[in-house]
Amino acid sequence: MRYPSVIAALVIAAVGMTGDHTRAQQSNVPDIEGTWVRLDTVGAGSFGAVNALTGNAVLTPEAAAAAAAGRQGGGGLRPGLVADDNKPHAAGEPYVVTDGSCTLPGGLEPNSSAFHIIQSKDEVLIVRENPGLHRTIYIDGRKHPDLSRWRPTVVGHSIGRYENGTFVIDTVGLMPGGVPGGGRRTAETQLTERYTLSADGKRLTMTYTWNDPKIYQKPHSYQIVAERQPAGTWPFEDWCDSGDPTQRTSVIPPKQLP
Amino acid sequence: MVMKREITRALAIAAMALLAASAATAQRGRGAGPAVAFDPHDISGYWELSFDSRHVPPAALAATVTPAFRAAKRKQDEYATRWCNWIGMPAAMDATRPIDVRQGRREIVMNFETIATPRHIFLDRTTHIGKDVYDATTMGDSIARWEGETLVVDTVGFDGAKGLSAIPGGGFRTSDSHLVERYRLVSSGAVLAVTFTWSDSKVYRTPHTYEYRYYRAPASYEAQPPIWCDPFDEARTAFLAGPTLGRGGNQPRSPGAR
Numbered sequence: 001m002r003y004p005s006v007i008a009a010l011v012i013a014a015v016g017m018t019g020d021h022t023r024a025q026q027s028n029v030p031d032i033e034g035t036w037v038r039l040d041t042v043g044a045g046s047f048g049a050v051n052a053l054t055g056n057a058v059l060t061p062e063a064a065a066a067a068a069a070g071r072q073g074g075g076g077l078r079p080g081l082v083a084d085d086n087k088p089h090a091a092g093e094p095y096v097v098t099d100g101s102c103t104l105p106g107g108l109e110p111n112s113s114a115f116h117i118i119q120s121k122d123e124v125l126i127v128r129e130n131p132g133l134h135r136t137i138y139i140d141g142r143k144h145p146d147l148s149r150w151r152p153t154v155v156g157h158s159i160g161r162y163e164n165g166t167f168v169i170d171t172v173g174l175m176p177g178g179v180p181g182g183g184r185r186t187a188e189t190q191l192t193e194r195y196t197l198s199a200d201g202k203r204l205t206m207t208y209t210w211n212d213p214k215i216y217q218k219p220h221s222y223q224i225v226a227e228r229q230p231a232g233t234w235p236f237e238d239w240c241d242s243g244d245p246t247q248r249t250s251v252i253p254p255k256q257l258p
Numbered sequence: 259m260v261m262k263r264e265i266t267r268a269l270a271i272a273a274m275a276l277l278a279a280s281a282a283t284a285q286r287g288r289g290a291g292p293a294v295a296f297d298p299h300d301i302s303g304y305w306e307l308s309f310d311s312r313h314v315p316p317a318a319l320a321a322t323v324t325p326a327f328r329a330a331k332r333k334q335d336e337y338a339t340r341w342c343n344w345i346g347m348p349a350a351m352d353a354t355r356p357i358d359v360r361q362g363r364r365e366i367v368m369n370f371e372t373i374a375t376p377r378h379i380f381l382d383r384t385t386h387i388g389k390d391v392y393d394a395t396t397m398g399d400s401i402a403r404w405e406g407e408t409l410v411v412d413t414v415g416f417d418g419a420k421g422l423s424a425i426p427g428g429g430f431r432t433s434d435s436h437l438v439e440r441y442r443l444v445s446s447g448a449v450l451a452v453t454f455t456w457s458d459s460k461v462y463r464t465p466h467t468y469e470y471r472y473y474r475a476p477a478s479y480e481a482q483p484p485i486w487c488d489p490f491d492e493a494r495t496a497f498l499a500g501p502t503l504g505r506g507g508n509q510p511r512s513p514g515a516r
Contacts, residue, residue: 033362101489102342116378118362120302122477125360125367127376134369134376136358136481145480153483231364234387235378237395239420242489243341 029162030197033119035233036204036226038110054181054222063184063215094250102240102247105154106132108171108191109180109208109224113238124160124167130238137169144172152176152187167195183210183220202228296447298407301366304356304479305450305472317428317466320459331430335422340498342373342487346396346421347413347431348454350374355482356475359450366402373487379411386414394433396421409441426454427468429461448474 059067089095106128113130126135133153137160144157156174160167171191179185189212196205203225210220241247338345351357355371361381368377379400386392386399392415399415418432425431436457444451450472457465488494 031363033364099490116365116367116376118360118365118367120360120362121300122302123358123360125358125369127367127369131375133483136369140477142478157480232383234380234392234399236393237344237375237397239344239395241341241343243337243343 028165029119030165030167030195031119031201032117032167032195032197032204035114035116035229035235036110037114037229038112039203039225039227041225055220057179057181057183057210057220058217059182059184060213060215060217067178067182067184089251089253091253091255094252096248096250098248100242100244100247102131102242106134107154108135108156108174109206110226114229114233114235115226116235129235131240144170147173147187150187156187156191165197169193169195179210179220180208181220181222184215185210186212186215188212189215204228296443298443298447299404299409300361301359301409301441301443301450302361303450303477304358304475304481306356306475307353307470308473311471311473312426312468313470314427314468317425317456318463319428320461320463322460323429331423334419335424336498338421340489340495342489344396344421345372345374346423347377347398347416347437348425348456349422350377350397351452351454351470352426355484356479357472358481369481371482371484373484386412389415394418398435398437407442411437411439411441413437413439425456425466427466429456429458429466431456432458432461434458434460444471450474 111128111130113128115129116125116127118125118127122138122140124137124139126137128134133155135155135158137158139160139162142159144159150157150173152173152175154175154177156171158169158171160169162168169192171193172189173187174185174189174191176186177184185191189210192209192211194207194209196207197203198205204227206224206226208222208224210216337343350368350370350372353370353372353374357371358369360367360369364380364382366377366379366381368379370376375395375397377397377400379402381402383401384403386401392399394415394417396417398413400411400413402409402411404410414436416431416433416435416437418430418435421431423430423432438455438457440453440455442451443449451469452472453467453469455465455467456462
């Protein structure tokens with residue numbers, strides 16, 4: 001009876017290899033799952049210096065005029081902000097920047113919080129550790145929806161695919177607003193992201209390319225690099241309570257060092 | 259000759275085994291849900307509750323659950339609702355919208371279309387983060403393992419003072435709560451059966467167990483932003499504060515309220 005068992009097992013194993021073949025076909029799927037933290041290796045101590053990472057977008061004249069109008073207050077404030085926090089304030093001069101609302105909008109690019117990437121069969125999730133909408137990237141073959149029936153959001157509608165070890169994301173349907181490096185976006189603006197893993201799996205390079213002939217004279221592209229956190233890392237809960245008066249505490253700029 | 263007979267028998271056994279496997283696959287295709295193959299070890303999908311989804315027996319509460327204790331927890335929950343605090347567990351699992359559950363290699367993430375942080379359930383960790391370093395959260399620290407076709411999720415590290423604390427059937431989430439959930443796909447993968455067992459000697463005389471059955475939403479479902487919660491919406495605040503029927507129930511809302 002030993003032979004039949006062994007041979008039967010071999011036959012079943014051979015048939016079962018069809019599943020392995022499917023997995024082999026997925027070998028171009030990079031293992032980007034895990035906890036990541038954005039690395040900003042350059043900068044000059046201010047938010048504006050982040051543009052050093054992103055370069056300057058080359059806008060069409062119409063988009064440049066709209067961007068200038070936005071900077072002069074025509075663009076509206078992010079939800080939750082009650083004053084233009086870009087105005088200069090003297091040391092010791094307090095100013096209020098939020099109404100205490102905890103409903104931060106979220107966004108596309110990683111911010112100072114860690115973020116998690118989860119790769120499932122039909123979706124890839126990108127989840128920040130602070131409030132706001134999280135990103136859902138469909139990899140089940142669906143198309144973008146008809147934008148005339150889509151309510152724009154800060155994360156838009158994203159579909160993804162794996163291409164030779166790179167995760168490629170295509171996004172439209174974004175809420176109008178700004179883009180790093182002086183760019184702009186509307187619901188029709190197309191963002192392509194390419195996520196590439198380093199050979200040792202510890203660094204993730206995310207290349208962002210914005211395309212919109214109404215806004216950009218040429219595609220606006222920049223990179224952000226993230227570092228993988230060690231196994232066993234756990235997420236923080238960035239607690240925020242709109243009922244807590246300290247949420248509305250004024251910012252008091254300290255005296256700047258020469 | 260003997261060898262030939264043995265090989266023939268082996269092939270027959272293999273064929274029978276494959277036929278049995280094929281029949282089992284076909285069997286999984288029947289039942290309440292669509293006739294599709296499913297992996298009993300992958301709970302990914304959009305899952306939603308219906309009117310008949312809850313089986314919740316009354317909890318056996320400990321003597322320490324005094325009227326004063328109940329009043330304090332009710333006040334906490336009213337505060338969390340009033341100020342749009344993150345609701346946490348177990349309220350998030352009672353979502354009125356589909357829950358996006360995505361299973362990766364190392365963790366499962368649950369995204370809620372409500373005011374809640376995502377749940378992270380780690381598959382690559384067998385012990386909880388030590389209390390000395392873990393900052394308690396509304397979702398707690400969750401680790402999971404497979405026992406056959408049941409995913410067992412173990413959660414501690416709750417913050418009992420934040421979010422909605424009420425537990426279905428009676429009792430409250432506290433900082434000492436211990437939750438064990440058992441997830442199992444049934445009805446050909448169309449239903450996700452989840453038993454919740456809460457242990458907390460200050461709240462329960464015996465562990466409190468109830469079961470929810472989530473229905474799988476269509477694969478074409480698109481994740482939606484949460485229903486907006488504006489803590490500064492005066493009409494909402496008035497509604498939460500007291501009955502509106504005597505006042506006509508159709509009060510004007512504050513500017514900008516949705």
